[in-house]
Amino acid sequence: MNTTKFIDPKETDIRGLFSTQQVHKVPLHQRTYTWKKDQWEELFDDIVQLSDGETHFLGSIVVIPDQLKLGVNFFQIQDGQQRLATIVILITVLRDLAEEKKTQGSYQDYLYAKDYNGNLIPRLQLSELDNDALMCILEKKPMRSSHPIFDCYAYFQNRIKKDFQNNLEGAIRELWSKLLEKVYLVHINAFNDFNAFQLFETLNDRGLELSAVDLIKNFILQKVSGDELKLKECVSLWTEMFGNVRDIEPIKFFRRYMLSSFKGKVSERRLNKILRSIIEKEKWDRETILNFVEDLNQKSTIYSHIHRADFQDAIEINKRLQDFQLIEVSPSYTLLLKLFPFYENVLLSKEDIIKALKMIEIFHVRWGVCGQSTSSLDTIYNEICYDLSTTSNSTDSMGILHSIMSRLDKEIKANVDYTVFKDNFLKRTFKASERRTKYILWRLSKPTGETTININEIQTEHIMPQTLSNDWIKYLKDKTNLSENEIIEKYKEYGDRIGNLTIIKGEWNEGMSNRFFEGKKKAYKNSEFSITNELCDWNDWTFDEIEKRSEKLAKLAVEEMWKWQK
Template identity: 25%
Template sequence: MINSASQYPVHALFSTESNIVYRIPRYQREYSWQKKEWEDLFQDLVEAEGAHFLGTIITLNQTKDAVDSTVLELIDGQQRATTLTLLLSSIYSIFKEHRDELDDDAQFAMISLGKRLVLPGGHLRVTPQTQGKNLDDYRRVLTIAGLKIESVQLPYFPMRRIHKCFQYFRTAIAELAESEGTTAVEAAERVLHTAQQAILVKIEVASHADAFVLFESLNNRGMPLTPVDLIKNHLLAASSGDGLDVDDAFKMWNEMLSNLGDTYSTHERFLRHYYNAFKAELPEVLNAQVATKSKLIGIYEKLLSGDLRARMEALVTASGIYGRVTCVTELDEPTELDDALRKLMRAQGAPSYILLMWLLSKRDELKVSDDHLVAVVRRLTSFFVRRNLTGFPQTYGLPTLFMGIVGNVVGLTGDAVVARIVRDLVAVSSSDAEFRDRLEGPIYDENSDVTRFILVSLAEHAMTKETWRDLWVQEKGHYTFTIEHVLPQGKNLPQAWVDMLGGPDAATTVQEAHVHRLGNLTITAYNSTLGNKSFVDKRDRTDARGLHIGYRNGLALNTGLATKDSWTAADIDARTRELAAQVVSRFPLS
């Protein structure tokens, strides 16, 4: 079943000495990774200590002529392989732009990198499939990067994921250089070294049937011990004596986890955030300026080596505060602060919990009231709506950002605390102009979660107590109210839409340019019911009781749609600009 299974660093898989190429079969889905996955990969590489493990790829040898090249069909791993080569292409482009600044080592690295991406004769090291214009866009990116390869630029190339991924990594490397006070070349060299040392396990199978069996076995593995499990085991092993027996340690540990809810990711994040928030007050841990996943076990081995009872009491107290910040703990009568915290959670503001846990634990000393805290949380929500849409500042810089704010607030009280936090957030956030520019682009394709938060916020802002509807309600783990594309996003537009937009070619052009823009999006509870219906059918749709479930459903967000008889590119553009202005106003920073 398995011909071979070995681990390789990326530089060996893409060796300049080999003629191996990786081809993604036509039946594979098109490239689908988005900013979240790009950010996670980049952050993991930047934070890596030693060789970072990238996972497993499964290949099938499809070589026809070994003299020409060894062809491995990439059955599993196309998203990672494509993203890796786009990262390497972005590094190559930076080297190319700064060629006059490169020393001999960097010159050699650039030449080698080019050979890793494109073999002699113009053969691609990784060949994406053709769906979604992936292959054409990939070839075009390599040309833009400075590699000698034939390509054409198809319409709307900048709006598709292959190009966006390439540009994301170029921007991320530039921001890394700025944050660390180095040159773009030095930052690119650092990322290149880590990327090329990263490890992949390559499994080569004998047939497609074997690949399927392997998928099944890999997806049914037992769960390994987590860092949180190992930290607990260390605590229990250390607790025989030192003022805390095993039973008490176990009880306090479970109390801490109970405050945090049932989700492992929250447990692990709390332990990181606790160290980052209170680092100035904790015992020094060598080589741990910031708590990362890879450093977590070592950090807590140090923290749990002293007065265990005092440390666990502090962790239990902090976990209670963290439970409220993360909305795990529900108060019988939620306050305005709890409502603000829930909005921050929905805006994906978890990195700021470092700051909020510290503020709530020090609120008496800082003389901050609930009103002060509400003001801070609202500004944090605005910050994250902007950050999660623009991607700035980078994810890997957020822990140090909020640790820095904690340090800057020490010694301040009351209004001065709020003012300093706002000042620090404004200093690192995107401008209103940058924010508006992203809002007027293909926002849904950029970040669908942020898009939903924005649309719901606009709808909620116009509600009164009499018209209130819970747009966050879920059924069977899914939101009842979901994002609806007015102009459908499916490739086979119904004839009514084709006619309205001026024919097949015009309809395709409008759809590619405008379908994911803010003006073409709304919230409904009946997305699947509306589907590909004509605009008028969507607008006037009712249920069996005669209640409006289309755009005349009473949400203020749909008021403009409810009065329209047609929906064109001009309509989408006008509504996009109108809604973008509302969003900038709804989420101010200063």
């Protein structure tokens, strides 16, 4: 009978976990510290609210043995680092507050283990991107930069001082006691990487917190784990990749990467299964997996530049990428991930990239204004990328641009051609609060000096106000011969049309918005936007004027600003 254990689970309180000769290390490839205020607050409240006889179960941590060195047992954490790191941060805060109040306590013993030579070893050691921040608070060094660990420390410190300002010393002692004796977890020794990986999968199937990117990482590393050099290289590349996108939703980057690299639909929920299926179906060896991670890392740098609009020596490109963020073109990032490597390899020039960006903007403005399905955009861009990967179109700039133009031309002619775009632009409802509305109005003003837009400095103004006062209704009655009910009904149709909207910059109070048109014209006259000061040429403002101005702006949009020419 085989008595070899698959795992060795042990229930322990925090005192038991941190009073042994154990040190827990987070492997280089593990994800960074990501807990935020919601998690800190929930944990803190759970501990504070514990009454006599109650305990709080923190969950489980999965570890594998690393080494025994000078009497200290080192374990690698495979799951649970977020909870463990947060507990260590809380202990550090309690230590520092106790020292401020000159309150005695053995806090340091729970933060450091001691080897046979008397050397102090931090009981928790995080991955490369987090450990410096953790050591800062452990060693009481200045927190000079921004980091989630510093934010967590500040949250606990401020919360304790605020909630217990009348009896801080007593609160520190009570919190310390509850943390050590009433907070429990299950410490699971999985013995090896394979067992830990299988346990990972089981925990994820049961709905515990593991993102698709985490699972992909663990699967990839498990596949190369038989080759130590390739494993280390994979870990290094993955860490660098994650550092590039950690602040811009890594899972969205990974999905865009998959859509740009492989044919077919990819949802965030199915990322892990899709990539595993590809790896197993195509029988990727370790070299292929390493090449995949190298490419993933390269594309993460490009994705970061796209998202932040900060390509070097590319002012016009960056300006257009900034504009993209205002008109909801994130599905096009799939194609941009395919295009920008050609730019970096000098197959595409700056002018070529700008041509592609212009095409994408025209396509997206038309698509959005006409209310077309956004879900179909993933398919469109995925198929363009696949075409570039499998045909000779990607061997020169003309072929690349032709491939993009041909597909977008097909979609525009079928769904958002001249007539459809103009009719929708003329009659659709434009939401004043949307960034896209502000951008469209700004572009229609044909700015000459200002090449970029600070969306926070611009407000969308209803020329005929959103709420019609009695005076406005009387004015419209006199001008249109409509009844009050007819005016109200007609306003529902015309109030949010493009012809009744303009943009203003700076202070603009509600009283100004509700003025009669004649009173507003004095303010419009001083506007730096041509689309606004041109309103001074109109004598009245009724539904007829809204109709005429909508027609004028729709013609400008379809024949100049977002004109499509193949």
